[in-house]
Amino acid sequence: SMTSSSNDSQQLGQLLQEPGSHQQQQSDYSDITEQFKSAACHLQLGELLQHQSFSLYDAMTAIEMMEPKMDSGMRLDREILHPQRSAGGPLMKLSDLTDAELLGVMDESLACLASWLDGESALQSVFINLYLQCIDKIECQPLRTFCHGLLCLLQRAKDLITLANTTDEEDFNPLLYGFEAAAAEAADDERITSALKEADDDIGRRVKAGQLAAGHRLVQHRLRLLRSLLLLLRQFHRMLQAMGSGGSADLPDSALSVTSTAVVDAAELVSPAAAEAAAEVRRQLESASSACAAVAASLEVGQPAAGRDDPRLKAYGVQGFEPLANLRQLPPSFPRCVRVFERPAAVAYLARCLDCFRQFLTDVTPAACPSYQQLYTRLALVCGLSSDAPCFARSCLRLLYCCPAQQQQLHSYGINLGLGSARLFGRHSPVEFLLASVKQFCPIAAGADLNASVRQLQGQSRQLADSLCLQLGRALLHQVCPLFSRNRSRKREKLAACLDALWPLYESCYCLDRALFPNDECRSLFLPYLTFYLFRLSRLYLLSGFSLQLYARHELPSVYFMLGDGYMYFLLVGIVQADLAIQQQLQLTHNPYTKLSRQHHRYHQQVQTLYQHHLSMLRASNYLATATFYALAALHSDGKMQQLASPHPAGESSAFKHRYQPLLQRPFLPRSITCYTNLQTMWDSRTTFNGQLDDSELDEGQQRKPASTPADVYAEATREFEKARDALMKVVNAASSSAGSNSKSAPSLATVCIEDWDGEAMIKVAKTNMVVTKLLAAGHRAGPQHPAELDFSVCPHYPVIKLLAPTAASSAAVAAAAPSSNGK
Amino acid sequence: AGCADGADAVAVSIDSLSLSEGHQQAQAECSPERMTALKFLTDCLGRLLRCTMIDGRVLVGTFACTDRDSNIILAGCLEYQSLADCLADPRDCRSLGLAMIPGNKLVKMELESFGQQQNDVSDGLRSDGSPETPAS
Numbered sequence: 005s006m007t008s009s010s011n012d013s014q015q016l017g018q019l020l021q022e023p024g025s026h027q028q029q030q031s032d033y034s035d036i037t038e039q040f041k042s043a044a045c046h047l048q049l050g051e052l053l054q055h056q057s058f059s060l061y062d063a064m065t066a067i068e069m070m071e072p073k074m075d076s077g078m079r080l081d082r083e084i085l086h087p088q089r090s091a092g093g094p095l096m097k098l099s100d101l102t103d104a105e106l107l108g109v110m111d112e113s114l115a116c117l118a119s120w121l122d123g124e125s126a127l128q129s130v131f132i133n134l135y136l137q138c139i140d141k142i143e144c145q146p147l148r149t150f151c152h153g154l155l156c157l158l159q160r161a162k163d164l165i166t167l168a169n170t171t172d173e174e175d176f177n178p179l180l181y182g183f184e185a186a187a188a189e190a191a192d193d194e195r196i197t198s199a200l201k202e203a204d205d206d207i208g209r210r211v212k213a214g215q216l217a218a219g220h221r222l223v224q225h226r227l228r229l230l231r232s233l234l235l236l237l238r239q240f241h242r243m244l245q246a247m248g249s250g251g252s253a254d255l256p257d258s259a260l261s262v263t264s265t266a267v268v269d270a271a272e273l274v275s276p277a278a279a280e281a282a283a284e285v286r287r288q289l290e291s292a293s294s295a296c297a298a299v300a301a302s303l304e305v306g307q308p309a310a311g312r313d314d315p316r317l318k319a320y321g322v323q324g325f326e327p328l329a330n331l332r333q334l335p336p337s338f339p340r341c342v343r344v345f346e347r348p349a350a351v352a353y354l355a356r357c358l359d360c361f362r363q364f365l366t367d368v369t370p371a372a373c374p375s376y377q378q379l380y381t382r383l384a385l386v387c388g389l390s391s392d393a394p395c396f397a398r399s400c401l402r403l404l405y406c407c408p409a410q411q412q413q414l415h416s417y418g419i420n421l422g423l424g425s426a427r428l429f430g431r432h433s434p435v436e437f438l439l440a441s442v443k444q445f446c447p448i449a450a451g452a453d454l455n456a457s458v459r460q461l462q463g464q465s466r467q468l469a470d471s472l473c474l475q476l477g478r479a480l481l482h483q484v485c486p487l488f489s490r491n492r493s494r495k496r497e498k499l500a501a502c503l504d505a506l507w508p509l510y511e512s513c514y515c516l517d518r519a520l521f522p523n524d525e526c527r528s529l530f531l532p533y534l535t536f537y538l539f540r541l542s543r544l545y546l547l548s549g550f551s552l553q554l555y556a557r558h559e560l561p562s563v564y565f566m567l568g569d570g571y572m573y574f575l576l577v578g579i580v581q582a583d584l585a586i587q588q589q590l591q592l593t594h595n596p597y598t599k600l601s602r603q604h605h606r607y608h609q610q611v612q613t614l615y616q617h618h619l620s621m622l623r624a625s626n627y628l629a630t631a632t633f634y635a636l637a638a639l640h641s642d643g644k645m646q647q648l649a650s651p652h653p654a655g656e657s658s659a660f661k662h663r664y665q666p667l668l669q670r671p672f673l674p675r676s677i678t679c680y681t682n683l684q685t686m687w688d689s690r691t692t693f694n695g696q697l698d699d700s701e702l703d704e705g706q707q708r709k710p711a712s713t714p715a716d717v718y719a720e721a722t723r724e725f726e727k728a729r730d731a732l733m734k735v736v737n738a739a740s741s742s743a744g745s746n747s748k749s750a751p752s753l754a755t756v757c758i759e760d761w762d763g764e765a766m767i768k769v770a771k772t773n774m775v776v777t778k779l780l781a782a783g784h785r786a787g788p789q790h791p792a793e794l795d796f797s798v799c800p801h802y803p804v805i806k807l808l809a810p811t812a813a814s815s816a817a818v819a820a821a822a823p824s825s826n827g828k
Numbered sequence: 829a830g831c832a833d834g835a836d837a838v839a840v841s842i843d844s845l846s847l848s849e850g851h852q853q854a855q856a857e858c859s860p861e862r863m864t865a866l867k868f869l870t871d872c873l874g875r876l877l878r879c880t881m882i883d884g885r886v887l888v889g890t891f892a893c894t895d896r897d898s899n900i901i902l903a904g905c906l907e908y909q910s911l912a913d914c915l916a917d918p919r920d921c922r923s924l925g926l927a928m929i930p931g932n933k934l935v936k937m938e939l940e941s942f943g944q945q946q947n948d949v950s951d952g953l954r955s956d957g958s959p960e961t962p963a964s
Contacts, residue, residue, distance in 0.1 A: 032940050032941040033878055033938035033939065033940055033941070034938060034939055034941060035936060035937070035938050036872070036937055036938065036939045037934075037935075037936050037937045037938075039868065040868075040869070040872070040894075040898065040937050041898050041931075042865070043864075043865035043866075043868050043869050044865075044869065044894055044895070044896055044897070044898045044931075045865075045896065046861065046862045046865035046866065047866075047894075047895060047896040048896065049896055050895075050896075051895065051896065052893055052894070052895050053866070053869050053870065053873070053893065053894050053895070054873075054892065054893035054894075054901075055873045055874055055891075055892045055893065058892045058893050058901070058903075062892070062901075062903075062926060063893060063901065063928075065926060066901050066926040066927055066928040067924060067925070067926065067927050067928065068927075068928045068930070069881060069887070069927055069928065069929045069930070069933065070881060070882070070883070070929075070930060070933045071930075078883065
C-alpha cells in the first residue's frame with residue numbers, strides 16, 4: 005500500500021541507517037549508467053520521475069552536491085590537512101618550527117580562542133588547530149605546552165560560562181564536539197601552569213645563552229598570557245569559595261520582609277582568605293594584561309593566515325591549521341565558513357575581557373556594609389556591563405554576585421541575581437534597599453522615616469507591605485537587572501516577562517499607599533514608583549521592535565500611538581501627578597524665612613532633579629512620538645505614503661492586541677474604551693474628510709474631533725514637533741550643565757541604564773520634521789504626486805520625513821485619479 | 829489510455845500550470861520506447877543506487893527522483909570518499925540525508941540487485957507488489 009506520510013522520505017532511507025548492511029551487497033551492484041541516462045532522456049523537459057512519497061518540499065531541501073555553498077565534503081584541488089595523516093608533514097611540522105611559524109600558530113590560536121568566546125562553534129574555531137588533536141606527537145616543547153594550556157583554558161572557560169548561565173543561544177556555543185576527552189585530560193591545570201612556567205623560563209635561559217634567536221622572546225609572552233589566564237581563573241574560583249555562600253539567600257522570605265529584624269551574615273565576605281584570594285586575582289589580572297599588551301605589540305612577526313578568506317581554494321597559511329578538517333562532524337548542510345577574528349581584533353577582545361574583569365573587581369569589591377551609593381553603582385555596573393560586554397566577563401560578574409556557589413542551586417536560580425545575595429548587598433537586607441530607593445524617588449511623600457511608617461502598619465496592611473516589598477524587590481532585581489543581554493530578541497521577551505511580573509503589583513501598590521497615608525488622598529508613593537518602572541519598560545519594549553525590524557510599514561502609526569499620547573500618556577500622567585502633588589507640598593511647607601526650611605527645600609530640590617531629569621527625557625520622547633503619529637496621519641491622508649494603510653483592516657484589531665499584548669494588561673482602566681478604539685479614533689479623525697465614525701463607540705462626553713484637512717494635521721504635527729524639540733533641548737542642556745554637579749546626587753535604582761536615548765539625534769529629527777511639516781502645512785508640495793519617505797538613518801526610532809522628487813508613476817497616478825487635483 | 833497504466837509511475841511536471849498539458853504531451857508521446865524507459869526508471873525508484881561523482885566520491889542512497897538531465901535525488905544518502913573506502917569500511921561514511929547530484933557530475937550509477945528489500949519499505953516501492961527482475 006502506498007503511504008503518503010511526510011516521513012516516507014526518511015523511511016525510504018532508513019534501511020541505510022545501518023551502514024553495515026551494505027556489506028552483503030558488494031557484489032550485487034550492476035552498472036546501469038548508460039541505460040539510465042538514455043532512459044532519462046525520454047522524460048520531457050521539466051518532467052520529474054519521483055517516488056510516490058517524495059514531495060516538492062523534499063526536493064527543495066536536498067543538498068546539492070558539487071556546489072561549493074552546499075557541499076562541504078567537496079574534494080578540492082588542494083590537500084586538506086588531516087590531524088593524523090598530515091602530522092609531521094611540511095604543512096604541519098612537529099619540530100624545527102621557525103619563529104614566524106611558531107608565533108603564527110600561537111597567535112592564530114589566540115584569535116580562534118577569542119572567536120570561540122565570542123560565540124563561534126569550537127569545531128570551526130579553536131579546533132581548526134590540528135595540533136590540538138595530536139599533542140603528544142609534538143616535539144617542539146613550547147608548542148606542546150601551549151597546546152596543553154589552550155585545551156585546559158578551553159575547559160575552564162567553558163565550565164565558568166556554562167555555570168554562570170548568562171548566555172542565550174547565539175552568545176556562546178559550549179559544545180566541544182567530542183574533544184571533551186582531550187580537554188578533560190589536559191585539565192590538570194597545576195601541572196600545566198608549571199609546565200608553562202618551565203617552558204617560559206627555558207626559553208629565557210636559552211636566549212640568554214645564545215642558543216635561540218632573540219625573536220623567541222616573543223614566544224614567552226604568549227606562554228605567559230596563557231599561564232596568567234589559567235591562574236586568574238583558578239584564583240577567581242578560590243576567591244568565590246572563600247567568600248562563602250550568599251548569606252541571606254538562605255533565609256526564608258519572612259525573614260527578608262521589611263518588618264523583620266533578621267540580620268544578614270556577611271562575615272565571610274571580608275574574611276582574610278577572601279581578601280588574599282582577591283589580591284591574587286588582581287595580581288594575575290595585571291600579569292595577564294601586560295602579557296596581552298606585549299602580544300598585541302608583536303603580532304606582525306607571526307606567519308599570517310593567507311588563506312583565511314577562501315579556505316576552499318587556498319591553504320590556510322599557518323602550520324597545522326585546517327578550517328575544513330572537522331566538517332564531517334558537523335551536520336552536512338550549509339557549510340558555514342566561520343570568520344575567525346583578525347589577530348589584532350582578537351587580542352583586543354581578550355584585553356577587553358580583562359578590562360571588564362578589572363572594572364568589577366576594583367570598583368565594586370565585595371564589602372561587608374556598602375553604602376547605598378556603592379550599591380547603586382554596582383547595579384549600574386551590572387546593567388551596563390551586561391549589554392555589551394563579552395560573555396566571559398558577564399559570566400564572571402554573575403558568578404561574583406550570584407548566590408551560593410553550589411552548582412545545583414545556581415542553576416535553579418536561573419537568571420536570578422539572587423535576592424539575598426550578600427555579595428551584592430553586604431549586610432543590608434535587599435528589601436531595606438528597596439525602601440530606600442522608593443524614598444529617594446518621592447522623598448516628600450515618603451516623609452521622614454519610611455521604614456518606621458511601614459513598621460507601624462498593623463494586621464492586613466502589614467502583610468500587604470511585606471509581600472509587596474518582597475515581590476517588588478524580587479521583580480526588579482531578578483528581572484530588570486539581568487535584562488540587558490546581547491541577544492535582542494531574548495531581551496524583548498524578557499521585557500515582556502518583566503511587564504507581566506510588574507503589572508499585577510499595581511493594585512497592591514495602590515492599596516499600600518492608601519494604608520500608609522489614610523488621611524491624604526493625593527499622597528502616593530509606591531504607585532508612582534511602580535508606574536515609573538512600567539513606563540520605562542514599556543518604552544523599551546516598544547523601541548526594541550525597531551532594532552529587531554519587527555514593525556511593518558503599516559504598523560508604524562500604531563507604534564507611535566503607543567509611544568506617545570495613546571498609551572504612554574496615561575502612565576506619564578500617573579507619575580507627573582505625584583510629582584505635582586509633591587511640588588505643591590513643597591511650596592506649601594516652604595517657609596523662606598527659616599534657614600532649616602531653606603536647606604530642607606534645597607536638598608529636596610536636588611534629589612528631585614535627578615528624577616525630574618529622567619521624567620523630562622521620557623516626556624520629550626513622548627512628544628516626539630505623538631508628533632510623528634500626527635505627521636504619519638497627515639502624510640497618509642495627503643496621499644504621500646500609501647503604505648500606511650493596513651492591508652487587512654478586518655484583522656487589525658486582533659493584530660493590535662497581539663502586538664502590544666504585554667502592555668495592554670493594565671488594570672484600573674478608566675474607561676471601557678480599548679486602546680485600539682482610541683487609536684482608531686485618533687487616526688480616523690485625522691485621515692478622513694468624512695469621518696465615518698460609529699458614535700456608539702464613543703464614551704459619554706467625548707467629542708468626536710471634527711474631520712481635518714491634511715493641512716490642519718500638518719500644523720498639529722508642527723506644533724508637536726516644536727514642543728518635542730524644546731523639551732529635548734532642555735533635557736540635553738540640563739544634562740550637560742549638570743554633568744559636573746552630579747556628584748552629589750547618587751545614581752539610583754530606578755535610573756540606572758536608560759537605554760535607547762540619543763538626545764542629539766532626536767533633536768535633529770524633531771527640527772527637520774518641524775520644518776518639513778510646516779512647509780507641508782502651508783500647502784507647499786501638497787498632494788500625492790510628491791511622495792514622501794521615512795528615513796531612519798539619523799535616529800533608529802524616529803524617522804525623518806523626506807520629500808521625494810515627483811516620480812513619473814506618482815504623477816501619472818495622480819493624473820489618472822483626479823484630473824482636477826491641486827496643481828504643484 | 830494505455831500510457832496511464834504505467835504511470836502510478838507519477839510522471840509529474842514541475843510546472844503545475846501545464847500539468848494537464850504535460851499529461852497530454854505524455855499521452856501524445858506514448859511510444860513504446862518511452863514506455864520501456866519509464867518502466868525501467870520506475871523500477872529503480874526506491875532501490876539502492878550507488879553513484880560515483882566526478883571527484884571520486886561515492887554516494888549510496890535510495891533513489892527518489894530524477895529528471896531529464898539525470899539529476900538524481902537520493903534519500904538517506906551516505907557519502908564515501910572513494911569506492912575503495914566504500915568497499916573497505918562501509919562505516920566510514922558521512923550521512924547526508926537528502927542529496928541531489930547534478931547529472932553532469934555523475935560518472936557512474938550502479939543499482940543494487942534484489943537483496944535488501946525489507947517488507948516495511950517495499951510496501952510502496954512496487955506498484956503491484958511483486959519483485960522485479962533487476963534491470964541489466
